[in-house]
Amino acid sequence: MPEQPYPHLRSMTGQGRSEVSSEAGTLVIELRSVNHRGLKLVLRTNDALSAHESEISAGLRGQIERGTVTVHATLKPPPGQDLPRINQAVVKAYASQLAAATGQQLSVPTQIDLSALLTLPGVLTGDRDDDCDDAQVEQRRQLVAEGVALAVQRFNHMRHHEAVAMARVLQADLEMIGGRAQTILGLAPTVIQRYRDRLTEKIQKALAEQHLPTDPVDIIREVQIFADRSDISEELTRLASHLELFGGVLAGTHAADQTRGENDAQGAANEAVGRKLDFVIQEMFRETNTIGSKAGNAEIAEHIVEIKCAIERMRELVQNLE
Known part of the structure; x- marks a missing residue:
């Protein structure tokens, strides 16, 4: 069976449902989640599960990192035992x-x-734990553990499926930004050359009208000042570094993730990758903005606009990742 892509990624939106039965009755658990900065659990249970809410909450917190998760849990006792x-x-x-x-x-x-x-x-008297003996309470506890585990498994499966689709879009935009950054890197030297040619032409024309000699040193000095002011090589280098970091975190191959070891694979899967990617996107946008303001070239500005559009698309998607 081929390995699933992006195994560590999960969307913050999804749903999962489980229905399990035993001597304690039939338990139905439904999970639905939307975006949230942290983890917020909203539990809605019937009387039979009121004493088990902490167990449900603990089972979910160990598997979900971020999002507002609404939990509907209902336990129906076996026929004949469901009457008051x-x-x-x-x-x-x-x-x-x-x-x-x-x-x-x-x-x-x-x-x-x-x-x-x-x-x-x-x-x-209803079906609360207070009305049950120890054996019945233990049966309910086991049923709750089984139901939560199954609901979370299906919940995470759906979230992973959505995250894979988002990751492919992110990867495409990442490659597009990298390509345009390389194009800008090739255009950068021509910006200085064009400025020097335009400056030389204007100075020579102005001095010729006044019958004055041209001093190349002054032109070189002015070009050097412009080159220092419009140098974007450092910003392009940092942008390339951010792109590499983003790609590594997205693929789960970043050095910080590799140090976890094989025995901590589950912990890596549950880590809030979305926070990392959101921070990297902020840095990408900052460098892109600086490049656009320093370059002073219409052709480069066109590429910058496309990069910014891609970064905004990526930001929206990343905010949906756990």
Whole structure:
């Protein structure tokens, strides 16, 4: 079976559902997530799972790094055990107190509507853990662990599938930026040459009108000042470094990731790669902006506009990555 591309990437949006059954009943868990700077869990459970919310939360936090995750979890007890049970001791206590109150204090015949007693607090017991024995509680705990694991597995599978599609688009834009940066690198020397030619022509024309000799030293000095001011070689070098770093983090081959070792593959998979990529994109945009402002050339400016458009597309996609 071929290896899946970008195994460490996950989208922050996705959904997953599991339905598992045992002697404890049938458990249904649904996960849905949207973007968020950190991890925010929104748990919505029925009474049967109220005591297991911390277990559900712990199981999710170990597998999800970022996003707002809404969890719908419902446990339905087995047939015959899903009906509320009457606490006979509580009913007798209510009946005894009502009989005493109506018979002795109010001096009226004692007539108690038993159906009305069912609406009083504590008469009907549900399916909470308080109403279960230790064996039933343990069965529920195991069912919760199984259901959470399966829901997360399907949830992550969908998120990975979406992330792979985004990664391919990011890689295409990355290659496009790299190509245009190389083009700009080739155009940079011609900018200085063109400036020198235009400056020489203007100076010679102005001096000729005044019948004055041309001093090449002055032209060289002015060209040197312009060359220093418009030198973009350092920015292009840093941009190339950022592109390489972005590609390495995207592919999971960056040196910092390789130091984890094979035994920590799961930790690498769960790391919030999106934060790294978002930071690198900020640096890419900063260098690109500086190149555009320093170059002072229409042809280079055209390439800069295309690079900025690509960076903005990449920024939107990266903000969807975990």
